[in-house]
Amino acid sequence: MTANDGKGPPLRVGEVRFSYGKTRAVDGVSFEVAAGEIFGLLGPNGAGKTTTISMISGLLTPESGQVLIFGGEASGASGAARARMGVVPQEVALYDELSAAENLRFWGQLYGLRGAALQDAVRQALGLVGLTDRRNEKVGKLSGGLKRRLNLAVGLVHGPALLLLDEPTVGIDPQARLHILEVVRDQAKAGCAVLYTSHYLEEAEQICDRLAIVDHGRVLAAGTVAELRRLVGEGPVVQLRGEVDADRLKALAGRCPGVGLLSCADGTASFSARDAAACSGLVRELFQAGLKLEDLRVQEPNLQSLFLKLTGRELRD
Amino acid sequence: MRAILILTLKDLRRRLADPAGLLLNLAIPLVMGAMMYLAFGGRGGDTNAAPVLRILVLDLDQGPVARAITGASGNPEAARRLDMRLVQSREEGLRRLREEEFAALLVLPEGFSKALLDRRQVELELLKNPAQTVMPIVAQQITEVLSLYLSIGARIVGDDGARIRVLFEGEGWTDAAGIAALITSLRDRVIDMRDLLFPPLIEVEKTSAKKDTGGFDLIAWLFPGMVMMGLLFTSVSQMGDLLRESQQGTLRRQLTAPLGAAQVVMAKVLSVAIVVAIAFCLLVAAGRLAFRIHWGALGPLAATGALVVLAATGFAALLFSLVRTERQGDALGGILTMLMSLLGGTFFPIEALPAWMEPLSKLMLSRWGHGALRILAEGGGWEAVSGHLAVLAGIALVCTALGVAFLGRRHLRGAL
Ligand SMILES: Nc1ncnc2c1ncn2[C@@H]1O[C@H](COP(=O)(O)OP(=O)(O)OP(=O)(O)O)[C@@H](O)[C@H]1O
Numbered sequence: 001m002t003a004n005d006g007k008g009p010p011l012r013v014g015e016v017r018f019s020y021g022k023t024r025a026v027d028g029v030s031f032e033v034a035a036g037e038i039f040g041l042l043g044p045n046g047a048g049k050t051t052t053i054s055m056i057s058g059l060l061t062p063e064s065g066q067v068l069i070f071g072g073e074a075s076g077a078s079g080a081a082r083a084r085m086g087v088v089p090q091e092v093a094l095y096d097e098l099s100a101a102e103n104l105r106f107w108g109q110l111y112g113l114r115g116a117a118l119q120d121a122v123r124q125a126l127g128l129v130g131l132t133d134r135r136n137e138k139v140g141k142l143s144g145g146l147k148r149r150l151n152l153a154v155g156l157v158h159g160p161a162l163l164l165l166d167e168p169t170v171g172i173d174p175q176a177r178l179h180i181l182e183v184v185r186d187q188a189k190a191g192c193a194v195l196y197t198s199h200y201l202e203e204a205e206q207i208c209d210r211l212a213i214v215d216h217g218r219v220l221a222a223g224t225v226a227e228l229r230r231l232v233g234e235g236p237v238v239q240l241r242g243e244v245d246a247d248r249l250k251a252l253a254g255r256c257p258g259v260g261l262l263s264c265a266d267g268t269a270s271f272s273a274r275d276a277a278a279c280s281g282l283v284r285e286l287f288q289a290g291l292k293l294e295d296l297r298v299q300e301p302n303l304q305s306l307f308l309k310l311t312g313r314e315l316r317d
Numbered sequence: 318m319r320a321i322l323i324l325t326l327k328d329l330r331r332r333l334a335d336p337a338g339l340l341l342n343l344a345i346p347l348v349m350g351a352m353m354y355l356a357f358g359g360r361g362g363d364t365n366a367a368p369v370l371r372i373l374v375l376d377l378d379q380g381p382v383a384r385a386i387t388g389a390s391g392n393p394e395a396a397r398r399l400d401m402r403l404v405q406s407r408e409e410g411l412r413r414l415r416e417e418e419f420a421a422l423l424v425l426p427e428g429f430s431k432a433l434l435d436r437r438q439v440e441l442e443l444l445k446n447p448a449q450t451v452m453p454i455v456a457q458q459i460t461e462v463l464s465l466y467l468s469i470g471a472r473i474v475g476d477d478g479a480r481i482r483v484l485f486e487g488e489g490w491t492d493a494a495g496i497a498a499l500i501t502s503l504r505d506r507v508i509d510m511r512d513l514l515f516p517p518l519i520e521v522e523k524t525s526a527k528k529d530t531g532g533f534d535l536i537a538w539l540f541p542g543m544v545m546m547g548l549l550f551t552s553v554s555q556m557g558d559l560l561r562e563s564q565q566g567t568l569r570r571q572l573t574a575p576l577g578a579a580q581v582v583m584a585k586v587l588s589v590a591i592v593v594a595i596a597f598c599l600l601v602a603a604g605r606l607a608f609r610i611h612w613g614a615l616g617p618l619a620a621t622g623a624l625v626v627l628a629a630t631g632f633a634a635l636l637f638s639l640v641r642t643e644r645q646g647d648a649l650g651g652i653l654t655m656l657m658s659l660l661g662g663t664f665f666p667i668e669a670l671p672a673w674m675e676p677l678s679k680l681m682l683s684r685w686g687h688g689a690l691r692i693l694a695e696g697g698g699w700e701a702v703s704g705h706l707a708v709l710a711g712i713a714l715v716c717t718a719l720g721v722a723f724l725g726r727r728h729l730r731g732a733l
Pocket residue numbers: 020023024025043044045046047048049050051052090199
């Protein structure tokens with residue numbers, strides 16, 4: 001019962017660290033999520049997203065650092081913090097032998113719902129994810145996408161004030177994905193604080209108010225999507241594929257005013273350009289240099305290019 | 318408390334949605350019982366008329382293990398039921414098998430003892446007399462049980478714990494496939510109960526003592542052992558659900574809800590106990606209806622049932638607190654159940670075991686479980702059964718406490 005006055009922000013993560021044996025999975029991550037906000041944790045496989053969520057949900061105890069939920073300690077026996085939290089794990093964690101409605105009823109009961117309130121909550125959650133028609137079917141018989149939706153619904157059934165979503169749209173067709181994003185957005189609009197992890201850039205750009213880019217257990221950059229874009233620069237990004245050589249490209253970039261080499265590895269390279277003029281100067285130089293190119297494209301700056309700039313790697317799995 | 322109830326009801330609902338697994342576990346002892354019933358034509362029977370098992374042995378090994386086997390006929394108790402004759406050659410053995418009334422010819426191959434002690438695979442050859450029906454099957458059963466004993470014995474002897482540790486650490490025994498095959502074949506054989514006939518070794522003393530009351534009731538003696546085996550199989554297969562839940566992520570998800578690891582583990586143990594209790598009731602009812610076994614007054618029966626159920630559940634909890642995967646649990650549970658049944662006297666009287674096994678036998682949960690039930694079936698009441706109940710209570714308490722504690726600790730460390 002330390003300082004659990006309910007006045008703190010829904011979630012405050014301060015310098016948490018965690019290792020699995022010798023593998024440092026999370027290495028000093030900090031962020032805050034306000035009520036009504038969707039905060040994204042964006043990072044490639046193995047970045048430490050799930051480990052961070054596990055520390056918040058109390059499954060893992062941080063080696064150092066602190067997790068505060070509504071101002072109270074996350075770990076510890078009280079369970080009061082956990083009751084206000086909805087967790088949607090990365091894997092589908094449901095009972096195949098039970099129906100969709102029975103699953104929701106069970107998880108709702110675990111969070112203290114009963115009687116009419118429970119029935120209402122189950123009905124509402126089924127409606128939210130569009131499973132009302134299939135509520136009496138055994139989960140084992142549902143398709144992968146429908147199970148994902150139910151997985152999300154289970155996290156929502158008790159009306160949490162803080163929602164932790166670990167890649168909830170993995171393996172879902174585009175339409176169902178849009179639907180899930182819609183549901184998440186509605187939750188935030190209703191005042192819920194949402195932590196959303198993903199390695200899909202488009203998704204994060206679409207729904208997150210703010211986000212942190214993580215890799216190797218560290219936050220590389222954080223801010224709103226607009227702020228992060230500005231980090232790359234306002235100008236376009238030039239990406240190319242073919243015979244690339246880091247020294248040569250660096251020298252080439254040096255000859256073009258307003259151009260910087262972002263990354264160069266595995267037969268791909270990318271540059272940032274200050275503006276359109278710098279961009280055309282770069283393209284001219286590239287062709288004159290007589291490089292063997294398979295592909296060349298000019299893009300608006302986005303998180304993809306930011307990730308490239310920060311890590312020198314593509315954010316793809 | 319409410320959380321435990323919710324979790325337990327959830328498990329029971331899941332069982333009801335898919336009762337096949339439970340029924341399969343119960344079917345094994347029920348089918349065994351039914352087959353025995355058919356084989357012996359109901360209650361009673363004059364055991365003095367029980368046939369003698371006549372068997373020929375060709376000892377090509379001449380090693381210590383083979384000598385021990387052939388020496389078994391020197392035991393006066395065994396000698397009354399077992400007529401074992403050594404032959405010098407395969408030809409002589411086959412001729413006598415045809416001409417005299419022997420049930421089978423057992424060939425102990427060359428190098429048998431050495432191979433066994435080196436823990437290499439060895440084969441015993443058993444030639445059954447086609448002219449006889451029942452006794453050759455008995456011979457086969459005894460040989461198979463014997464080979465199980467020998468292979469387990471060889472494992473234990475040649476083992477310093479390292480191999481068992483490897484099993485726990487998830488790499489499995491190098492011959493894990495062999496163990497699995499052994500377990501599967503044992504289970505199959507158990508189902509294939511037509512074959513399991515051990516009348517020649519049935520306790521003699523008791524029989525003569527009861528002779529004037531209509532003879533020894535074999536089924537009332539055998540069935541409690543079947544009940545115990547059924548309960549152990551059931552508790553092991555039910556407790557495996559804990560690791561299934563761990564694998565499918567629902568266990569972790571439960572821990573993100575406002576409840577503690579202790580509640581989760583206790584609820585699982587409770588739901589297993591309830592399923593095992595249902596199994597107990599079904600088996601006892603089957604014994605009453607199909608085999609006309611009188612279980613005596615309700616009080617002692619209920620107390621025995623409760624303790625037997627708790628002990629079997631505690632055993633399974635302890636087992637699953639030590640293994641990593643459900644398959645390891647099933648395999649090891651199968652081995653231990655068979656071992657406890659064999660050493661505990663499920664198939665033949667404890668008196669038929671070598672004397673040095675007696676203290677080992679006392680450690681077997683099965684022995685006390687079916688022991689208590691046998692006492693009840695023979696008409697014993699509170700007083701007669703109280704010693705067994707005390708031991709059962711102790712086993713139940715220790716196993717459950719250790720199991721829950723270990724499971725809870727693994728849970729908290731995030732290993733489940
Ligand atoms: N149970 C575990 N035991 C050992 N190492 C682990 C375990 N879980 C995760 N790791 C390691 O910790 C690091 C971070 O893993 P984590 O699952 O948090 O990443 P993630 O960002 O969620 O990745 P993904 O996008 O693949 O889900 C990785 O290097 C991973 O291999």
